[in-house]
Structure formats: structure tokens, C-alpha cells
Amino acid sequence: MQIFDVLVIGSGGAGMRAALEAGTRGGLSVGLMTKMFPTRSATGMAQGGINGVLGNADPTDTVAKHIFDTVKGSDYLGDQDAIAFFCGQAAAAIREIDYYGVPFSRDAKGQIAQRNFGGQSAPRTCFSADKTGHVILHTMYEQCLKHGVKMLTDRQLLDLAVDGDGLCGVVALDIRTGRVVPVKAKAVVVATGGAGRMYWSRTTNPFTSTADGMAACFRAGIPLKDPEMVQFHPTGLAGTGILMSEASRAEGGYLYNNAGERFMVRYAPEKMELATRDLVSQAIETEIREGRGFGEGMNAYVLLDLRHLGREKILERLPGIRDLAITFEQVDPIEAPIPIRPSCHYTMGGVDVTDFRTGGTALAGLFAAGEAACVSIHGANRLGGNSLADIMVFGKCAGVGAADYAEAQGREAGGGALETKAAEWEARLAAAMARGGGSSVASIRDRLAEAMWNKVGIFRRGAEMAEAAAIVDGLTAEYERCAVGDDSRVFNTALVNYVELGNLLTMAKAVVLGAVNRTESRGCHLREDYPARDDVNFLKHTLVTLTGSQYELSYRPVVVTEHQPAERRY
Amino acid sequence: MEQVVYRIRRFDGEKEFWQEYSFAHEPNKTVLWGLLKIKETADPSLSFVAACRSAVCGACAVRVNGEAVLACETPLDALLGRFGATLVLEPLGNFPVIRDLVVDWEPKAVRLAEAKPWLMPREEFSAEAGCRQTQAEFKMINAQTNCILCGSCASECNKLSMGDDDFYEPFVYTKAGKFVADSRDGLAAEHLRPVLERGLWKCVHCQECVAKCPKRVAPAEDIAALRRESIRQGLTDNQGARHALAFAGDITNTGRLNETTMAVKTDGLLKSATRLPFALRLLRRGKLNPFHFPAPVEGIDGVRAIVKAAKEAKE
Ligand SMILES: Cc1cc2nc3c(=O)[nH]c(=O)nc-3n(C[C@H](O)[C@H](O)[C@H](O)COP(=O)(O)OP(=O)(O)OC[C@H]3O[C@@H](n4cnc5c(N)ncnc54)[C@H](O)[C@@H]3O)c2cc1C
Ligand code: SF4
Ligand code: SF4
Ligand code: FES
Numbered sequence: 070m071q072i073f074d075v076l077v078i079g080s081g082g083a084g085m086r087a088a089l090e091a092g093t094r095g096g097l098s099v100g101l102m103t104k105m106f107p108t109r110s111a112t113g114m115a116q117g118g119i120n121g122v123l124g125n126a127d128p129t130d131t132v133a134k135h136i137f138d139t140v141k142g143s144d145y146l147g148d149q150d151a152i153a154f155f156c157g158q159a160a161a162a163i164r165e166i167d168y169y170g171v172p173f174s175r176d177a178k179g180q181i182a183q184r185n186f187g188g189q190s191a192p193r194t195c196f197s198a199d200k201t202g203h204v205i206l207h208t209m210y211e212q213c214l215k216h217g218v219k220m221l222t223d224r225q226l227l228d229l230a231v232d233g234d235g236l237c238g239v240v241a242l243d244i245r246t247g248r249v250v251p252v253k254a255k256a257v258v259v260a261t262g263g264a265g266r267m268y269w270s271r272t273t274n275p276f277t278s279t280a281d282g283m284a285a286c287f288r289a290g291i292p293l294k295d296p297e298m299v300q301f302h303p304t305g306l307a308g309t310g311i312l313m314s315e316a317s318r319a320e321g322g323y324l325y326n327n328a329g330e331r332f333m334v335r336y337a338p339e340k341m342e343l344a345t346r347d348l349v350s351q352a353i354e355t356e357i358r359e360g361r362g363f364g365e366g367m368n369a370y371v372l373l374d375l376r377h378l379g380r381e382k383i384l385e386r387l388p389g390i391r392d393l394a395i396t397f398e399q400v401d402p403i404e405a406p407i408p409i410r411p412s413c414h415y416t417m418g419g420v421d422v423t424d425f426r427t428g429g430t431a432l433a434g435l436f437a438a439g440e441a442a443c444v445s446i447h448g449a450n451r452l453g454g455n456s457l458a459d460i461m462v463f464g465k466c467a468g469v470g471a472a473d474y475a476e477a478q479g480r481e482a483g484g485g486a487l488e489t490k491a492a493e494w495e496a497r498l499a500a501a502m503a504r505g506g507g508s509s510v511a512s513i514r515d516r517l518a519e520a521m522w523n524k525v526g527i528f529r530r531g532a533e534m535a536e537a538a539a540i541v542d543g544l545t546a547e548y549e550r551c552a553v554g555d556d557s558r559v560f561n562t563a564l565v566n567y568v569e570l571g572n573l574l575t576m577a578k579a580v581v582l583g584a585v586n587r588t589e590s591r592g593c594h595l596r597e598d599y600p601a602r603d604d605v606n607f608l609k610h611t612l613v614t615l616t617g618s619q620y621e622l623s624y625r626p627v628v629v630t631e632h633q634p635a636e637r638r639y
Numbered sequence: 640m641e642q643v644v645y646r647i648r649r650f651d652g653e654k655e656f657w658q659e660y661s662f663a664h665e666p667n668k669t670v671l672w673g674l675l676k677i678k679e680t681a682d683p684s685l686s687f688v689a690a691c692r693s694a695v696c697g698a699c700a701v702r703v704n705g706e707a708v709l710a711c712e713t714p715l716d717a718l719l720g721r722f723g724a725t726l727v728l729e730p731l732g733n734f735p736v737i738r739d740l741v742v743d744w745e746p747k748a749v750r751l752a753e754a755k756p757w758l759m760p761r762e763e764f765s766a767e768a769g770c771r772q773t774q775a776e777f778k779m780i781n782a783q784t785n786c787i788l789c790g791s792c793a794s795e796c797n798k799l800s801m802g803d804d805d806f807y808e809p810f811v812y813t814k815a816g817k818f819v820a821d822s823r824d825g826l827a828a829e830h831l832r833p834v835l836e837r838g839l840w841k842c843v844h845c846q847e848c849v850a851k852c853p854k855r856v857a858p859a860e861d862i863a864a865l866r867r868e869s870i871r872q873g874l875t876d877n878q879g880a881r882h883a884l885a886f887a888g889d890i891t892n893t894g895r896l897n898e899t900t901m902a903v904k905t906d907g908l909l910k911s912a913t914r915l916p917f918a919l920r921l922l923r924r925g926k927l928n929p930f931h932f933p934a935p936v937e938g939i940d941g942v943r944a945i946v947k948a949a950k951e952a953k954e
Pocket of ligand 1: 078079080081082083084102103104105107109110111112113114115116117118119120201202224225226227260261262263273274275277278281282312314414415438439440441453454455456457458460
């Protein structure tokens with residue numbers, strides 16, 4: 070059995086930053102488990118940038134402003150103590166990764182260049198052309214190579230193993246051999262990314278964003294916090310959901326409806342296209358619903374026009390966006406506007422972190438970071454550029470937290486719970502592979518996505534969500550009998566997809582439960598039947614906990630320090 | 640065209656076999672779409688990997704009709720137009736295959752690490768204050784940072800196909816070259832040494848890596864830049880540099896390259912005899928004529944002037 074002091078799950082920015090921190094400490098054995106080669110993570114897809122108050126583009130920018138922007142952006146659901154901590158650390162985290170080798174675009178003084186991004190009162194988003202996440206991910210990978218971090222590639226986390234004394238480690242599917250393997254660890258950091266694939270083809274996320282870590286923690290008794298808070302990005306390509314970065318609006322792109330009107334003037338007259346994502350997404354959907362979009366039904370869209378920026382600026386600042394539009398939508402933005410519509414982009418909710426300084430959770434030894442976690446600094450709506458900052462700041466914190474914990478922990482966990490869990494999974498997977506008949510994984514997944522998009526998407530209503538809940542339950546029952554369709558032990562990706570679908574169903578059920586019961590509108594959670602924000606009853610976090618087979622609902626007050634909730638206007 | 644056929648080289652961990660799948664054509668789709676279609680509607684056991692489906696994660700590279708491409712960004716219609724209704728899909732070349740179209744990156748990661756692909760920041764910088772770099776200096780490394788580690792270049796590299804003992808995957812040179820070119824890095828020699836020891840001067844200039852890279856990275860150019868830098872740093876005590884200096888000598892003397900004397904100058908007489916098979920191969924391809932001793936080209940003085948100017952510029 071493999072044994073580590075610290076085991077990090079997930080090799081996105083958060084996981085690699087954590088592994089690096091624990092791995093450079095010395096004296097600790099650190100493993101980094103990932104279900105795909107490390108550089109295939111969602112982090113690499115981030116184009117726009119990373120936020121921190123460096124004051125390079127605007128010397129009057131302050132941490133206090135970053136805090137306020139984040140609190141306001143979160144629609145007051147973010148915890149203000151955690152947000153203050155986060156904003157206080159972001160600049161240092163950015164300078165540090167500059168030193169690690171992240172190639173940033175520069176200003177005239179040779180400092181890191183910064184630009185405007187949605188929902189912010191100063192230009193504080195640092196970037197590397199339009200591939201910021203890619204260069205951060207690769208730099209983290211380079212540093213992991215440098216420090217010889219032990220990579221467990223092609224291994225999919227299945228479950229945490231916990232016995233009477235606490236956390237023992239995890240069990241994982243070794244995708245190469247098709248065997249379930251127990252891995253013993255004193256401390257575990259879950260950094261498995263988001264859950265956007267609940268909406269399958271209506272998401273900007275990669276195929277791997279399937280809530281695996283969230284669901285595993287949930288099954289181990291850790292609550293999911295604010296699962297209903299799902300962000301939709303306003304500018305996904307109409308045909309595929311692929312993201313046109315916020316940079317396209319930040320650099321000055323315009324949105325037009327079918328009447329040739331820059332419709333944002335009616336929703337956010339000051340900020341216009343630079344208003345927060347939730348407002349812009351809702352504006353676009355409203356335009357489409359009220360007949361001012363192009364196309365019909367699921368294929369409707371509005372236009373994102375970059376042409377007035379000119380060829381040179383598009384080539385210099387937005388080359389990746391141009392490539393994507395040409396390749397996946399057959400449109401060259403230098404010559405024509407791009408058909409776009411919203412796409413599920415980010416999971417604000419996630420594993421309930423109770424100590425933001427360490428990423429600690431209710432289970433001693435279990436830490437969570439990045440999109441898999443809910444700290445919560447993003448509350449009901451994440452600001453563009455705050456997630457990359459989040460994974461660098463809190464990835465490091467979780468690495469420190471886990472390393473400290475492992476050092477202090479003398480106990481060598483017993484392997485009993487691990488062996489039992491592994492045997493359980495081995496049996497379950499063998500049965501699933503042997504099973505014939507039943508629905509296919511893809512058919513259940515597509516029906517889940519359709520129900521989530523239509524009934525628990527950008528606009529939400531109690532009655533429709535009740536239907537969605539019933540559909541999710543039905544699909545879960547079907548899932549128990551579904552066919553994997555491949556019984557090979559060698560790199561069985563059908564089996565991986567089967568496990569992922571189980572996790573998506575688990576997460577979706579929590580999303581619907583949280584959403585049905587939050588009878589108010591806040592940030593990304595837009596209830597048509599409860600259009601107003603309700604601070605009296607809902608200035609609190611949703612917690613969904615698994616008790617037996619029941620999803621139980623409870624709440625925890627939001628931490629409010631400086632900023633009393635006020636109406637959010639842009 | 641109504642039906643598309645994918646003829647796929649499969650491998651189940653033990654044996655290799657070919658299998659054909661056909662499915663209904665739809666316009667404006669990608670190679671990856673076809674693979675997903677097969678997996679979801681015909682054969683769940685067909686194995687391949689993909690994550691971002693937008694050409695940034697590097698997971699999905701496969702060989703289609705003998706050329707490495709990213710499945711997720713490659714338009715099906717363009718290929719069908721070129722090759723007809725049947726496409727042949729294979730895993731990347733020069734990689735161990737795990738199953739079907741899935742290849743093993745683990746040994747590649749080990750080799751990549753040998754080239755020390757990480758920033759060794761200059762002394763004036765610190766983790767607390769970060770670094771300084773001009774936008775012009777940033778642009779010197781911007782192209783290399785586009786590499787997504789997809790492996791397409793390695794798949795098609797002619798030198799690597801002859802064996803990987805004395806040559807790295809082209810992207811390894813790109814990574815090393817990125818740090819040598821990075822103004823924040825203070826230890827260029829550290830990045831140079833490993834690639835010098837393995838293959839820097841052995842690239843056969845076929846340009847396949849440049850042609851096949853989906854992200855407009857140019858490993859062959861990075862190799863050229865690394866060579867220039869190694870000579871500038873006086874790292875000339877190796878076969879490749881001697882070769883290059885001989886090359887420069889030939890050009891200065893005659894304005895032409897004398898392939899025969901060059902082999903002798905760089906390898907010594909004995910070694911160059913052992914290279915005969917390679918020379919014969921080149922001969923067959925019309926790339927080398929051992930009986931041709933070139934006469935000075937017209938305007939040789941001009942050539943000499945250029946070489947001299949280039950030398951002076953470097954000194
Ligand atoms: C297209 C796009 C653009 C974005 N642009 C920006 C931006 O400009 N600015 C910004 O701040 N944010 C942006 N974001 C958001 C940001 O990129 C992500 O939220 C962030 O990178 C998440 O990082 P992470 O490390 O938490 O997770 P990820 O990068 O998603 O990594 C998760 C890792 O976990 C692994 N994993 C998952 N399940 C398992 C399992 N069961 N077992 C083992 N390993 C597993 C995955 O393989 C992966 O390595 C963008 C997101 C997308 C999708
Ligand atoms: S140019 Fe050199 S590195 Fe590139 S493919 Fe040819 S031999 Fe390989
Ligand atoms: S250099 Fe190009 S082809 Fe080679 S791995 Fe990098 S992105 Fe792929
Ligand atoms: S799936 Fe990521 S590059 Fe193709």
C-alpha cells in the first residue's frame with residue numbers, strides 16, 4: 070500500500086500549489102494524485118487573468134477596494150473575514166509566482182501589467198496575453214518537476230476512508246490497471262476542481278470537471294456549502310459553450326441584440342459590458358427570451374462585436390479568443406461579430422471549508438482548496454480573475470495546513486477502513502462492468518444536463534426545480550442499473566465516466582435542494598418567483614449534509630465584518 | 640458524403656488490431672466529435688483522452704492519416720475533403736501506447752525534467768518582490784510558452800523516430816529554450832548543458848515539429864537559438880559545435896557547404912566511416928552528393944563579408 074504524509078488530489082493550480090508547498094518543506098512524503106496528466110486541468114483554460122492589488126496600473130488601488138469589490142460581487146454571501154485575508158495575500162501570491170517563472174505581460178516600467186476586469190473598481194487583473202491560466206498551470210508543473218513531487222497520474226479518487234479515529238487516506242481507481250487501490254495518508258488535500266459538467270454541453274469546463282472531490286467529501290460526511298451557487302459566463306460560443314474570455318469585454322467588446330442595440334445600456338448603464346457576469350448573463354437571457362436574440366430556442370444567441378478594436382489589438386491582446394472563434398464557430402472576429410450565449414462556468418459552492426487559513430474542514434486532516442472548495446470568498450458570484458488568485462492563495466494555505474497537520478500527527482492510521490472501502494469499490498465497479506442492458510452512461514448524463522439547464526439554470530422557479538429534483542432521483546435510480554459497456558481492466562475510460570456520472574448526480578441533487586430552499590434571488594441564483602434578495606432570512610450559507618442516505622439541509626450565518634449588505638448596483 | 644469511416648489502430652494492452660467504425664456525417668464537426676460519437680453510440684470500449692475540447696490542454700493529440708493533430712480542433716470536413724470518407728486514426732508515434740489512442744506520458748515527463756525546465760531567477764529578484772522584465776523581453780518567451788505538451792512534435796520528429804537515446808522530444812528543447820531566452824533567468828548554462836548532452840546538435844532540420852505544432856511553437860527554431868547561445872557561451876567542445884564551426888568555415892571559404900569534408904572535420908575519419916549507412920540513406924534521397932566538390936559560388940566575397948559581420952556582431 071502506498072503511504073504519504075500529505076496526499077494532494079487534483080493537479081490544477083490549487084493542487085499543484087499545495088503539493089509544492091508541502092513538498093518543499095522537507096522531511097514529508099508528498100504525493101499528487103490526478104486522474105489525467107497534470108497539465109490537462111481546467112486551470113490551463115483560464116484566459117483572462119489573476120487579481121491582486123499591485124498598484125501597477127493604478128497606484129490608488131487598495132486592498133480595501135479589492136475587498137469591497139469581492140464582497141459586493143459575491144452579493145454579500147462571501148465571508149468577509151476570509152475575503153479580507155484573501156485580498157491581503159493575493160498580491161504576494163502573484164509576485165511569488167512571477168519569481169517561480171510565470172511569464173506575465175509587462176507595463177512600461179517592466180512591472181506586471183494589469184487591466185480592467187468585470188465588477189472591479191480598478192485595473193488589478195494581471196495577465197499573460199490571453200493564456201494566463203495556461204502559463205500558471207505549466208509553471209506550477211515545472212516547479213513540481215523541480216522539487217520532485219511524486220505524481221500519481223491516471224488515478225481517480227473514489228472515496229475518502231475514515232475510521233473511528235479519523236481520516237486514514239483515500240481509495241482510488243488506478244486507471245492503468247483497472248484496480249481499486251488504497252492510499253494511506255495522514256493529511257489529504259482535495260483540489261479536484263468544479264462541477265460544470267452537470268450541464269454537460271452547456272459549460273465552459275473541461276470533461277474532467279465532474280464534482281468527484283466534492284462528492285467524495287460529501288459521502289465522508291463533510292457538508293457541501295452553497296451548492297446552488299453556480300455561475301454562468303455570459304460569453305460562451307453559441308455552438309459549443311466554449312468560453313470567449315472576459316478579456317473580450319474588458320478590452321472593449323460590445324454586445325448587440327437583433328435590433329443592433331447595445332442592450333447593456335438598459336441593465337447596467339454605467340459599467341455596460343463590464344458589469345458582473347451574473348448581470349450580463351441575465352441580460353443576454355432576457356434579451357433572448359423577449360425575442361431580441363438571433364436564432365431559436367436552445368440555438369438562440371446574441372452578438373459579441375470586437376471589430377471596432379481593430380486588427381492589431383485583436384491580434385496582440387486577444388489572439389487565443391480569435392483562434393477559438395475561427396476554429397469552433399467559423400467566425401473571424403476581425404471581420405464579423407461572434408455568436409455567443411451564456412454557459413455554466415464556475416461552481417462557487419463546494420466542500421465546506423471551516424478554517425480559511427488552512428483550508429481545513431470539519432474532518433481533522435482533510436483540507437480542500439480551489440474550485441472544489443467553498444471557503445467562501447466568492448459567495449453568490451465570483452469575480453473574474455478571483456479564481457486564479459484563489460487557487461494560488463488557498464492552494465498554498467492548504468499545502469501549509471496539511472503539512473503542519475501531518476507533522477503534528479504522530480499516529481500512523483490503521484489500514485482497516487482503507488481495505489474495507491477498497492473492497493467495496495472493487496465489488497461495485499466489477500458488478501457495473503459485468504452488467505449488461507440498462508441505459509448508457511451518456512444517455513443518463515444528457516438527460517441530467519437537459520433538466521439542469523432548463524430547470525435549474527440561469528432563471529429558476531420553485532415548481533420547475535421540483536420537477537428537476539424528481540428527474541435527478543429517477544436518473545439516480547437508473548444509474549444504479551446502467552451499463553458501463555466495457556469490462557477491460559486497461560485504461561477503461563468508460564468506467565471513469567461511469568464514476569464521474571455518479572458524482573454529477575450527487576452534486577446535482579445537492580444543487581437542486583439548495584436552490585429550491587433558497588427562496589430569494591442573490592448573485593447567480595435568480596429566482597423568478599422570489600426576485601428580491603432577502604437578507605433577513607438568507608444572509609446565510611446553505612449546508613447540505615449526507616446522513617445515512619438522506620440529504621439534509623442546514624444553514625450557517627455569513628460572516629459580516631465591515632460591509633453591511635447594501636443593494637448591489639453597477 | 641453520408642457515412643464517415645474511422646479505421647482505428649487499437650491496442651488492448653496485449654494485442655494490436657484494426658477496427659473500422661462508420662457513422663453518419665454531420666457538417667462542421669471535429670475529429671474528436673467523431674470519436675465521442677463512436678464511444679457513446681457504438682463502442683464504449685474505444686479509448687482516447689480529451690479534457691478541454693478547445694485546443695489548450697494537449698490531451699487529445701492523435702495521428703490521422705499519418706499526421707499528428709489535436710482531435711478537438713481538427714475540422715472533420717477538411718480531412719474528408721482531402722482524404723475521402725475513410726480516415727485512419729492511430730496513437731501518437733514515438734510514445735508507448737497504453738490502450739487504443741491513449742499514450743504514456745510518464746516517461747516523457749522524466750525526460751522533460753532532465754532539461755531542468757524551471758526558472759532559475761537572477762539574484763536581484765526575490766519571491767517577495769517578484770521580478771522585472773520589459774514587454775520586449777516578455778515577447779522573447781511568449782511563443783515558447785504556447786506549448787501545451789500535446790506531443791504532436793514528438794510524434795512526427797524524424798530524428799526521434801531513429802531512437803530516443805541521443806535525442807529529446809522537440810518540446811523538451813522548446814522548454815529549455817524558453818528559460819535560456821527568459822531575461823529573468825540567471826543560469827542559462829544549466830538549461831543548456833542537459834540538451835547539449837542529448838541531441839542539441841543532432842536535429843536533422845526536417846521541420847516536422849514546426850509544421851505539426853498546433854500552437855505555432857517552433858521547436859526547430861528553439862534548437863537553433865539554443866545552438867547559437869551555446870556557441871556564444873563558448874560551449875564548443877562537442878561534436879555539434881565543431882560541426883557548426885566547420886560549416887561556418889566551409890561557407891567562408893567557398894560560399895558552399897562541403898558535406899564530405901564536413902563529416903571528416905566533425906567526426907574524425909573513423910567515426911565518419913560508421914556513419915556511412917546514414918550517408919547512404921541521405922544519398923538515396925538526393926540530399927548528399929559525395930562526388931560533388933562544390934566550386935566557389937559567385938559573389939563569394941559577399942558571403943564572406945556576411946559571415947564576418949555576423950561573427951563581429953556576436954563578439
Ligand atoms: C474556460 C475557463 C476560463 C477561466 N478563466 C478564468 C480567469 O480568467 N480568471 C480566473 O481567475 N479564473 C478563471 N477560470 C476559473 C479557474 O480557471 C478555475 O476555477 C480554477 O483554475 C480551478 O482550479 P483548481 O485547481 O481548483 O481545479 P482544476 O484546474 O479544475 O483542477 C482539478 C484537477 O483535479 C483533477 N481531478 C478531478 N477529479 C479527480 C479525481 N477523482 N481524482 C484525481 N484527480 C481528479 C483534474 O484532473 C485536475 O487536475 C476559468 C475557468 C474556465 C473553465
Ligand atoms: S526539425 Fe529537428 S526537432 Fe524538429 S522534427 Fe525535425 S529533427 Fe525533430
Ligand atoms: S511544441 Fe507544439 S507540438 Fe510540441 S508538444 Fe508543444 S504544443 Fe505540442
Ligand atoms: S481536448 Fe484539450 S487539446 Fe484537445
